[in-house]
Amino acid sequence: MEVGKLTESLEGEKAVLVGVIVQNQSEEEANDHIDELEFLARTAGAITQKKFMQKLQMVNSKTFLGTGKIQEVKKYVVENEIDMVIFDDELSPAQLRNIERLLEVKILDRSNLILDIFASRAQTSHAKTQVELAQYQYLLPRLTNMWTHLDKQKGGIGMRGPGERQIETDRRIIKDRITLLKKKLIDIDKQKTVQRGNRGQLVRAALVGYTNVGKSTIMNALSKSDVFAENKLFATLDTTVRKVVIENLPFLLTDTVGFIRKLPHQLVESFKSTLDEVREADLLIHVVDISHPNFEDHYRVVNETLAEIDKTEKPTILVFNKIDAYQYVKQDEDDLSPKTKENYTLEELKKQWMTKMDNSKCIFISAEEKTNFEELKHVIYDEVKTVFQIRYPYNNLLYKDNYE
Template sequence: MNDLISTKKELEKVVLVAVRTPEVSEQEVNEYLDELAFLAETAGAEPVKRFVQSLPLPDKRYFVGSGKLEEIIEYVKVHEDVNAIIFDDELTPSQLRNLEHAFKRRILDRTNLILDIFARRARTAHAKTQVELAQYQYLLPRLTRMWTHLERQRGGIGMRGPGEKEIETDRRIIRDKISKLKSDLKKIDRQMATQRKNRGKLVRVALVGYTNVGKSTLMNTLSKSEVFAENKLFATLDTTVRKVVVGNLPFLLADTVGFIRKLPHHLVESFKSTLDEVREADILLHVVDISHPGFEKQIEIVNQTLHEIDDREKPMVMVFNKVDAFSYTEKEEDDLSPVKQENYSLEDLKKSWMAKDTKSIFISAREKTNFEEFRELLYREVVKIHVTRFPFNDFLYPDIEVE
């Protein structure tokens, strides 16, 4: 399948649009747009303007109301170098069609943007097949609009998707492709399941967490390997498994794809085999970027996604990473306003629910801050499971209590 790749050297300029519903605070919508901007930059674009409208629900025709629509149209008319408008939600086929007609520009939604990044990041045949399946499933209900759009304007973000020299408009052909990709994935899934069985009884530990929290850096530090790590969203898609030895204890460590708010359901379904590493893990290391202003919301999203993947209870350690980048604003003594999250010091956070309700540790994977304490905690958690599988070795770990 031919990728439609832009030959432009300079970054595409894009406008970001969000609707703030009553249950979303102003701070939250700003954080959501910050994340959308980061997604756009990861995809190779430059966000130049943001528009936010408060509505009870997104408008059924244009996502935003008529007044805000005219405001954005006027901005795009004045700034002719704007290439695309990106919306922070999944748009319906009719909304996409109406917006494209109104703007005469490329229209992308959050799902399309994430799919584009996944397409850019896919390296192995497995990841490419998974992404291609998710793309076709997304495109099928939008088929008429998308193919005519691809024919008119090739290249650019959101266009790194399935396409042929002669644009296909036959839904049956697309469904056949989806069927074949599903069949291919089943074969790959069986191969990967066999690989997992061949790993034996070694304890399995999986790194999970929001995207870009430092899982790959932690993997590299623990396993002394060179897993690709970059300060961009979804830097790696393929699950990497390494045999790690801490002290005298070997176990398997898996680095999984990062989660994100509103992760497209097409991706969750097509990446099922990748997520099996999470399902089959004995211990989860939930890595959190403690320096991110919205880290508590990210914890909530990851926990919700984990529950959807596997609702079985299993041991979890909260690993609060990037303490080297953590900062806070100290309140003045005469300031009587309520204490906000940005006013909590690292010591305050260590005494909060995060340290009391679950096993937790605060580290910097990059700077190796508190890393020996982390290794000791991980060692003790792995031993608890290891001695149940290899009881003849329990004399090696006399100080560990098996629950």
């Protein structure tokens, strides 16, 4: 069995995307989810040919979609020689098996696609180990699908047993590998804990946020480093820590992996050690892409994920990035209907969010254009200084001498 990426390279493969609109979900929200899935597919190298959406009370337990819609997808797949179909939710092993039999092409779900991207992005031994563990945990309950080719063989003596034995052999191998990877991560975690302990008394700040909001660009600008930044999802997987000095005040700045809605639970589990940087941070810098139509939803997803990672409240600076890309739709003066979020100007959004937050901890910038960047540095400086003064009330005057 091949170890590593669960899927072959998706580069240049033609894909069809499938999503559903369920109860308590608006059509706009569902479309945003499938647009994000398209971005994920493009990040993996696939070419999206068509998107299918279906409104359902609840997903079909056997085929995810209704009978008519799955036949519609099949017809399009056959007529257009589609290579794979990607579903916007995680499919159960039974659903995956049934859909593969019906469509007779490669089937991926959102979790599998994200795991594939993580596998291609991982650079360090730590990240590779975490991704491999998540992949095996995803693969284990779906092993039966690896042997569907046996279904096409005629029955007879010797045909059923070997397949079953092979599945059991693979299952045992994967369980052993999972155990080994978990032990390896424990050893790496111990090393990371020692490294964090060796950082001394420096205040730690962590950049957090949805994927592709510009955290690495901000990291590069503040630390004058060259952390990889790209307009693709999950450009950064490996945690990067840099020493930053603002007005002779040094602190440690961490760039963390971006969050995303419907993040596979296997990844959350295996990346817990990486997210320890968030747990142990003294200050969070929450970056939001203000130019995204659903930035409020992204803000909520990140806050919910942070609450799962760490229950303690930390001082947080809210940074709205990409103001240079923000656009709004001017509402007609004769339109008496309530304003929607796309009808607010940037200034109106500023007033709204600064009312919600402490004015001193909410800032609007463009990391790309360096707009309001000096103001951002000043806000970070004040927060880092406050953290240090609370932690070391008797050492404030010695701060510069100790750490320069």
